[in-house]
Amino acid sequence: MKKITIATDWLDGCSGCHMSMLDMDERLVELIKMGVELNATPITDFKEPTEEVDIGILEGAVSTNHHIEVVKNMRNKCKILIAIGDCAVFGGIVTMRNYFSVEELLRRGYIETESTVDGKIPTSPEIGKHTKLAKAVNQIVKVDFYIPGCPPRADAIYYVLKELVEGRKPLLVGDLLRYD
Amino acid sequence: MALVNIKVNGQPVQVEEGKTVLEVLKEIGIDVPVLCYHPKLPSIGACRMCVVETRPGVLQASCTLPVSEGLEVQTDSETVKKARKFVLNLIFSERNHYCMYCEMSGNCELQDLGYSLGLDHFELPTYMTKFPLDTTHEDILLDHNRCILCRRCVRACSEIAGHNVLGISQRGIDSMLTADLNVPLGESSCVSCGLCVQVCPTGALTDKKSAYLGTRRESELVRTICANCSVGCGIEAYKKANHLVQILGDWENPINNGVLCRLGRYEPLSDAKKRITQPMIKKDGKLEPVTWEEAIDRVKAILNEKETVGYISASLPLEVLSKFKDLLEDNVGLLENTSNPIDTFGKLSDILNSDKIVVIGVDLDKNFGVVGSYVKRAIFNSSELIIVDDKPNSLSKYAKLIYQTKDLDKAIGNALTGNNPVIIYSQVDETIADSLSRIRGKAKFIWLAPASNYLGAKKLGLNGNFNYKKNAYIVAPYIEKIPENLNKIILQTSYYTPAIEKADVVLPSSIWLEEEGTYINIEGVEQKLAKVLEPLKGVKNNLEILSMLLGR
Ligand code: SF4
Ligand code: SF4
Ligand code: SF4
Ligand code: FES
Numbered sequence: 147m148k149k150i151t152i153a154t155d156w157l158d159g160c161s162g163c164h165m166s167m168l169d170m171d172e173r174l175v176e177l178i179k180m181g182v183e184l185n186a187t188p189i190t191d192f193k194e195p196t197e198e199v200d201i202g203i204l205e206g207a208v209s210t211n212h213h214i215e216v217v218k219n220m221r222n223k224c225k226i227l228i229a230i231g232d233c234a235v236f237g238g239i240v241t242m243r244n245y246f247s248v249e250e251l252l253r254r255g256y257i258e259t260e261s262t263v264d265g266k267i268p269t270s271p272e273i274g275k276h277t278k279l280a281k282a283v284n285q286i287v288k289v290d291f292y293i294p295g296c297p298p299r300a301d302a303i304y305y306v307l308k309e310l311v312e313g314r315k316p317l318l319v320g321d322l323l324r325y326d
Numbered sequence: 327m328a329l330v331n332i333k334v335n336g337q338p339v340q341v342e343e344g345k346t347v348l349e350v351l352k353e354i355g356i357d358v359p360v361l362c363y364h365p366k367l368p369s370i371g372a373c374r375m376c377v378v379e380t381r382p383g384v385l386q387a388s389c390t391l392p393v394s395e396g397l398e399v400q401t402d403s404e405t406v407k408k409a410r411k412f413v414l415n416l417i418f419s420e421r422n423h424y425c426m427y428c429e430m431s432g433n434c435e436l437q438d439l440g441y442s443l444g445l446d447h448f449e450l451p452t453y454m455t456k457f458p459l460d461t462t463h464e465d466i467l468l469d470h471n472r473c474i475l476c477r478r479c480v481r482a483c484s485e486i487a488g489h490n491v492l493g494i495s496q497r498g499i500d501s502m503l504t505a506d507l508n509v510p511l512g513e514s515s516c517v518s519c520g521l522c523v524q525v526c527p528t529g530a531l532t533d534k535k536s537a538y539l540g541t542r543r544e545s546e547l548v549r550t551i552c553a554n555c556s557v558g559c560g561i562e563a564y565k566k567a568n569h570l571v572q573i574l575g576d577w578e579n580p581i582n583n584g585v586l587c588r589l590g591r592y593e594p595l596s597d598a599k600k601r602i603t604q605p606m607i608k609k610d611g612k613l614e615p616v617t618w619e620e621a622i623d624r625v626k627a628i629l630n631e632k633e634t635v636g637y638i639s640a641s642l643p644l645e646v647l648s649k650f651k652d653l654l655e656d657n658v659g660l661l662e663n664t665s666n667p668i669d670t671f672g673k674l675s676d677i678l679n680s681d682k683i684v685v686i687g688v689d690l691d692k693n694f695g696v697v698g699s700y701v702k703r704a705i706f707n708s709s710e711l712i713i714v715d716d717k718p719n720s721l722s723k724y725a726k727l728i729y730q731t732k733d734l735d736k737a738i739g740n741a742l743t744g745n746n747p748v749i750i751y752s753q754v755d756e757t758i759a760d761s762l763s764r765i766r767g768k769a770k771f772i773w774l775a776p777a778s779n780y781l782g783a784k785k786l787g788l789n790g791n792f793n794y795k796k797n798a799y800i801v802a803p804y805i806e807k808i809p810e811n812l813n814k815i816i817l818q819t820s821y822y823t824p825a826i827e828k829a830d831v832v833l834p835s836s837i838w839l840e841e842e843g844t845y846i847n848i849e850g851v852e853q854k855l856a857k858v859l860e861p862l863k864g865v866k867n868n869l870e871i872l873s874m875l876l877g878r
Binding site for chain 2 (some may be wrong): 175188215229232236237238241242245270279281282284285289292293296311317318323324325326
């Protein structure tokens with residue numbers, strides 16, 4: 147049986163898309179029985195692809211310089227790149243911040259929120275720096291397949307992966323293509 | 327109608343001359359995506375969603391292209407498909423169409439097209455500019471970020487409803503939907519008829535009171551009439567779990583053709599008046615909750631004294647009015663009784679065909695709004711408006727002449743110089759009755775009767791004649807004033823008002839949305855009111871209460 151390696155990562159997202167992946171439930175086992183192997187994911191030991199993988203999956207909008215690196219790295223390491231969820235596909239809810247400057251955004255988030263006392267904008271060099279605009283993944287690198295949805299239906303993710311594993315080109319129609 | 331020969335995707339078809347390509351394509355069952363087109367509005371070909379190929383590489387908007395002899399159209403060629411998807415991508419790239427936080431998601435024609443054309447990502451970067459959100463209007467939310475500038479709302483407001491509030495200012499990418507001369511919607515001349523919301527294909531114009539109650543698609547639709555006034559407009563009521571979700575105007579009802587007024591569209595969703603949900607009997611000078619059995623027994627006991635006169639509101643269905651007459655052996659008076667010297671009733675469409683219109687003592691932007699819409703449309707067709715009113719009147723700015731009531735005869739005299747005069751009036755006092763009775767047959771009369779089923783009540787012979795009795799049984803959904811000098815009072819009503827304190831027995835009855843039955847409108851048209859909601863818990867419908875008393 148041919149092995150099909152998958153790596154996933156998240157950018158500026160809420161992890162809802164990864165929850166939807168887990169929502170495939172026993173169909174995950176089915177995919178694994180078909181030869182799928184998870185190489186690296188935010189919920190496994192390896193966080194970054196350790197080798198060239200067949201399928202890369204990205205959740206979330208590209209919102210910091212770190213995200214740009216992750217996206218480029220994933221693109222380089224995978225043969226097929228899938229953007230999942232409205233944020234990765236369109237920019238999604240994250241683009242709401244595009245209406246404000248990065249300074250306004252950070253001030254609101256770290257200092258002005260109603261529950262914050264003596265807030266401070268973090269400056270650690272380990273934290274990514276926000277880009278001026280949050281963007282969809284396809285504005286940074288080429289994306290091969292898209293699974294919109296907020297979050298995408300588990301059915302849609304399963305359908306796309308199964309088609310790819312079986313060597314067909316997925317095409318989302320009907321209930322599988324949703325923006326909310 | 328002459329026929330012309332055209333070819334659709336290579337197939338010859340004979341179609342009627344004078345139609346558009348879109349119309350004939352729809353008739354032969356070919357699906358064409360549209361956005362700015364709306365079947366009830368004049369087409370303007372603004373969005374290019376509906377393009378077809380008329381010669382290789384030549385795309386034309388089918389919604390504005392008339393059919394002509396020899397025309398050949400391709401509706402599904404690669405060029406057509408690519409062009410439509412490109413147009414869709416352009417629309418999605420302008421303004422904000424992130425559906426995941428849009429209230430209209432699941433109820434949006436733009437989103438539907440995204441799905442049906444398989445748009446799974448944006449090919450163009452989005453134009454990240456923040457447009458204003460206009461929250462100033464009491465009933466309508468205008469989010470410019472969701473607007474696709476299709477101008478459906480503009481056409482509905484001006485050409486269908488006649489109110490002429492909306493327009494587009496600026497050009498190109500700066501184009502903005504504008505109310506009046508660029509004032510917030512809530513401060514504009516908007517009369518809150520809501521037709522713009524009804525036709526908006528996206529989440530740009532939405533009904534505030536319907537927000538987050540559920541989409542129309544997940545709701546149940548009841549086609550019925552509005553019983554808030556005697557015009558009797560057709561409505562489409564959407565409901566979910568016995569709650570009203572939204573009211574739209576029924577395009578197919580010839581009385582209003584989709585147009586409503588604020589009272590019809592928004593009042594039922596804004597109704598915050600407190601409902602009575604338990605029968606009550608007065609004990610030691612105070613109304614106390616009791617069971618239905620106890621209340622009915624008490625009413626029966628009062629009726630057995632044979633000393634009871636009935637008063638009923640003409641806003642109730644014929645079936646209720648007639649059963650009430652049976653119960654009180656015809657000794658029933660109408661609460662809204664008034665006299666009217668004219669007994670021929672014009673049609674609202676007569677207003678559109680008129681050349682002179684006299685409006686006597688009624689502000690049609692505030693009451694009978696759909697009649698106001700007819701009048702404004704007629705003025706647009708160059709009919710002359712004459713207002714007779716001693717108070718300020720919203721329609722004055724459209725009027726050719728304005729008279730005081732004392733000069734009513736002058737106004738009428740002027741109107742009668744026209745070929746098709748129409749006289750619109752509501753309250754009738756002696757002077758008005760006098761003047762109108764002298765011109766019977768010389769004009770079309772539209773009488774704005776005081777209650778939604780007033781003509782129905784008259785048909786049943788109800789009026790102000792009854793024999794005085796010491797007890798009264800009053801049936802009215804909303805009661806402000808109770809007749810004086812009564813001994814015992816039975817009140818069958820829906821809302822708490824100070825007046826109910828005078829009652830000895832209160833029977834909680836349903837409101838019109840919970841009723842069904844027959845109504846006769848101001849044109850004399852008989853219509854069916856269908857039940858939209860189940861009566862609130864503890865409440866019974868009027869007919870059921872009367873049947874209990876009649877022992878049936
Ligand atoms: S208006 Fe329609 S297309 Fe635009 S965000 Fe709302 S649901 Fe989506
Ligand atoms: S508000 Fe709605 S109907 Fe009006 S132009 Fe914008 S999208 Fe079209
Ligand atoms: S004009 Fe009368 S019947 Fe028509 S919507 Fe308004 S209140 Fe209802
Ligand atoms: S639907 Fe024909 S141009 Fe918009």
